[in-house]
Amino acid sequence: NAGVTQTPKFQVLKTGQSMTLQCAQDMNHEYMSWYRQDPGMGLRLIHYSVGAGITDQGEVPNGYNVSRSTTEDFPLRLLSAAPSQTSVYFCASSYGGAGVHNEQFFGPGTRLTVL
Amino acid sequence: GQSLEQPSEVTAVEGAIVQINCTYQTSGFYGLSWYQQHDGGAPTFLSYNALDGLEETGRFSSFLSRSDSYGYLLLQELQMKDSASYFCAVRDTGGFKTIFGAGTRLFVKA
Numbered sequence: 001n002a003g004v005t006q007t008p009k010f011q012v013l014k015t016g017q018s019m020t021l022q023c024a025q026d027m028n029h030e031y032m033s034w035y036r037q038d039p040g041m042g043l044r045l046i047h048y049s050v051g052a053g054i055t056d057q058g059e060v061p062n063g064y065n066v067s068r069s070t071t072e073d074f075p076l077r078l079l080s081a082a083p084s085q086t087s088v089y090f091c092a093s094s095y096g097g098a099g100v101h102n103e104q105f106f107g108p109g110t111r112l113t114v115l
Numbered sequence: 116g117q118s119l120e121q122p123s124e125v126t127a128v129e130g131a132i133v134q135i136n137c138t139y140q141t142s143g144f145y146g147l148s149w150y151q152q153h154d155g156g157a158p159t160f161l162s163y164n165a166l167d168g169l170e171e172t173g174r175f176s177s178f179l180s181r182s183d184s185y186g187y188l189l190l191q192e193l194q195m196k197d198s199a200s201y202f203c204a205v206r207d208t209g210g211f212k213t214i215f216g217a218g219t220r221l222f223v224k225a
Contacts, residue, residue, distance in 0.1 A: 033213065040123070042202055042217040043158065050211050058212060090157060102146070102206055104213060106157040 001026050006091050006107035013081040013114045021076040021110050023091030031096040032074040033058070033104070034066065036087040043090065049074055050096065081114045088112070117141040119203055119216035126222040127193055135188045135219045137203035145206035147179050147186045148213070153199045161188070161201075190221075198223045 007022045025032065033048040035058075045058030049068040063085060065077040074093075078085060088111050092104040119139045127133040137147070146165040150158040162170050164179035164186060176189040190197055200218040207214070 031211070035215070040217065043204075043215040045212060045214060048212055056211070059214065092158075096211075102213065103148070103160040103163065104150075104158075106159070108157055 003027065004091055004093050004105050004107035006089075006110050008110060009108065010111050011113070013078075013112065015082060015114060017081050019078055019081065021078075021089055021091075021112075023074045023076065023107060024072050025074075025091075025093040025105070026072065027093060027095075027105065028071060029093035029095050029105070030071070031094045031102070032068065033092045033094075034064070034074070034076045035090045035092065036060065036085075037090060037109075038087050046076065046089075078112075083114045086112060086114045117205060117207065117214045119205060119214065121201075121203055121216045121219045123217070124220045124222070126224065128224050129193055129195060131193050132189065132191050133193060133221065135190075135201050135203075135221070137186045137188075137216060139184050139186075139203070139205050139216075141184075141205050141207065141214075143207050144181065144184075147177070148204045148206070149175075149177050149188045150202045150204060150215075151199050152202065152218070158202060193223050195223050195225065197221060 004025045034046040035043040047066040049055045091107040094102045094104045121137045148163045149161040152158040162177040179186040202218045204215045
């Protein structure tokens with residue numbers, strides 16, 4: 001199993017450009033999430049999904065869109081990049097379900113710089 | 116809303132025991148988790164508490180008191196490789212969202 005994969009690993013954008021960060025998992029997990037990590041601020045939840053076709057907003061959703069057309073894939077779209085979106089982005093997946101401790105498996109991250 | 120508080124930094128000596136505290140404020144609660152993250156790496160799961168009490172996994176233990184909205188991670192027999200950031204995280208009542216604290220940077224000295 002590859003686990004959770006993310007592409008690209010590094011990306012530099014200019015202000016106003018759009019792009020999609022890819023995330024895929026091969027563990028048949030229902031739950032998937034996107035986080036951003038900034039120095040000293042931990043991981044902040046952007047969007048999450050509890051299954052194909054179902055998404056919802058997290059703590060910091062503005063400027064980002066998501067969709068979940070399959071169980072495996074959960075792409076994150078930046079609509080019009082801004083310098084404030086410079087960050088490390090992590091995708092995570094978990095089994096979910098009642099009574100399950102919901103251990104999250106994280107991808108390696110995408111390091112995004114917006115100039 | 117939800118918020119978690121943990122110390123920003125802790126320093127300890129190799130071989131010692133260190134405790135990292137976490138207090139949380141949530142509109143609902145489904146469990147407290149702990150994750151470890153080395154510089155440049157991704158977070159990895161360490162432990163989970165849904166009920167009050169102590170959970171032990173090797174050198175690491177985690178404790179939860181739901182009545183006090185408080186938990187801690189205990190690391191024993193510290194090793195240099197334990198130098199990392201440690202995050203507590205709370206699942207909301209529905210179990211759908213996991214919110215993380217800002218993290219505690221642990222420095223282990225020889």
